[in-house]
Amino acid sequence: MDRKAKAVVCREWGQPIQVETITVEGPKRDEITIKIGACGVCHSDQSATTGKIPYPAPLVLGHEAAGVVIEVGEGVTAFKEGDHVVSSFISMCGKCRQCVRGRPVLCENARKAMFTLPDGTVRTKGADGEDLNVFGACGVMAEYATMHVDNCVKVDDTIPMQNAALVGCAMMTGVGAVFNTAKVEPGSRTAVFGIGGVGLNAIQGCVTAGAEMIVAVDNNEKKLAMAREFGATHTVNISEVEDGARAVKKLTGGVDYAFECVGAGPVVEQAYKCLGRGGTAVVVGVSDPKDKTSITTLTLPADERVLKGSWLGSARPQYDFPRILGLYKAGKLKLDELVTRTYHIDDAPQAFDDMLAGKNARGVIIFE
Ligand code: NAD
Numbered sequence: 359m360d361r362k363a364k365a366v367v368c369r370e371w372g373q374p375i376q377v378e379t380i381t382v383e384g385p386k387r388d389e390i391t392i393k394i395g396a397c398g399v400c401h402s403d404q405s406a407t408t409g410k411i412p413y414p415a416p417l418v419l420g421h422e423a424a425g426v427v428i429e430v431g432e433g434v435t436a437f438k439e440g441d442h443v444v445s446s447f448i449s450m451c452g453k454c455r456q457c458v459r460g461r462p463v464l465c466e467n468a469r470k471a472m473f474t475l476p477d478g479t480v481r482t483k484g485a486d487g488e489d490l491n492v493f494g495a496c497g498v499m500a501e502y503a504t505m506h507v508d509n510c511v512k513v514d515d516t517i518p519m520q521n522a523a524l525v526g527c528a529m530m531t532g533v534g535a536v537f538n539t540a541k542v543e544p545g546s547r548t549a550v551f552g553i554g555g556v557g558l559n560a561i562q563g564c565v566t567a568g569a570e571m572i573v574a575v576d577n578n579e580k581k582l583a584m585a586r587e588f589g590a591t592h593t594v595n596i597s598e599v600e601d602g603a604r605a606v607k608k609l610t611g612g613v614d615y616a617f618e619c620v621g622a623g624p625v626v627e628q629a630y631k632c633l634g635r636g637g638t639a640v641v642v643g644v645s646d647p648k649d650k651t652s653i654t655t656l657t658l659p660a661d662e663r664v665l666k667g668s669w670l671g672s673a674r675p676q677y678d679f680p681r682i683l684g685l686y687k688a689g690k691l692k693l694d695e696l697v698t699r700t701y702h703i704d705d706a707p708q709a710f711d712d713m714l715a716g717k718n719a720r721g722v723i724i725f726e
């Protein structure tokens with residue numbers, strides 16, 4: 359059935375976001391409709407409003423949500439009404455070469471589900487009946503969302519929605535970059551550039567992995583204080599030093615793993631520069647499509663360095679979302695502390711402003 363839903367929509371790149379009442383159609387084959395309980399505000403949502411992430415407008419934002427299944431489409435067997443689910447902005451078909459080799463974030467069919475559902479259509483309509491695209495095949499910054507089952511993961515229903523939501527992006531991305539992409543070993547020396555929702559999770563991933571040193575790098579003192587609460591052993595305020603990479607190297611002698619959680623070529627360069635011999639720089643931040651970086655080529659072979667990317671923490675969402683929430687329940691990962699402020703959907707513009715001003719670890723929109 360069709361449902362009216364308040365939703366956060368980008369109507370045009372560069373213009374302020376709008377809270378609108380949209381229509382969310384019921385599920386077709388292999389789809390489910392979810393009543394959203396909570397949705398985190400990620401920097402990637404903001405990047406989609408400027409064209410840095412070039413999803414075409416009009417676009418319903420949101421890709422980090424938890425909710426309850428209220429309607430299932432034909433052929434759905436893995437979900438039933440009442441199940442709690444978390445959105446995955448990666449659509450994983452489970453059958454292509456990448457999925458079967460255990461790399462669902464690289465699913466060959468995922469490109470069909472970037473800003474529509476996998477069949478190229480949407481279930482979201484504006485007031486004039488026009489199609490509204492959906493961020494990452496999700497569009498979950500809304501009271502309801504209809505998604506393909508390949509974008510949904512069933513989770514423990516005892517975990518509060520505002521917490522469970524964050525495993526859909528910030529937590530999976532940050533912790534997964536450490537566990538899955540880098541595979542940090544105990545005793546490693548690490549650095550994290552950019553202490554937002556993603557970077558804080560990279561820090562706590564390093565703590566859980568047993569890193570010896572964790573250097574947090576940001577230009578915001580408040581973020582550096584949060585980093586220490588999450589387990590950073592050292593902090594570098596880049597606005598107070600001439601060269602961030604040199605400062606990290608001075609503290610550590612060169613790190614084994616550096617995580618770039620900002621999304622800018624010059625920061626990627628810094629993350630690569632602060633490596634020690636045999637070090638790996640992991641790029642997590644999403645840069646502008648025209649952004650470039652430069653590295654000293656010789657250090658790649660001579661130091662056996664690695665420069666690699668990480669998408670949704672190299673997740674296998676059906677395995678990793680429950681695994682990470684399990685670590686939270688076991689007291690080994692912080693999650694309550696990540697949600698520094700909750701917002702009503704009408705206050706979504708404030709939530710975006712606060713994210714840009716660096717006020718929150720994560721701001722989360724909650725729905726009744
Ligand atoms: P955020 O806005 O919450 O945090 C970014 C942090 O970077 C802020 O604390 C800011 O002060 C800091 N910063 C800005 N410029 C800096 C600089 N030059 N050096 C050091 N720190 C600097 O953002 P977020 O939601 O944590 O997202 C971080 C990045 O990760 C974004 O680019 C986002 O699009 C990307 N992202 C990637 C994935 C993925 O799958 N790879 C998933 C989610 C988000």
Ligand code: ZN
Pocket residue numbers: 400401402403421422527528
């Ligand atoms: Zn995100």
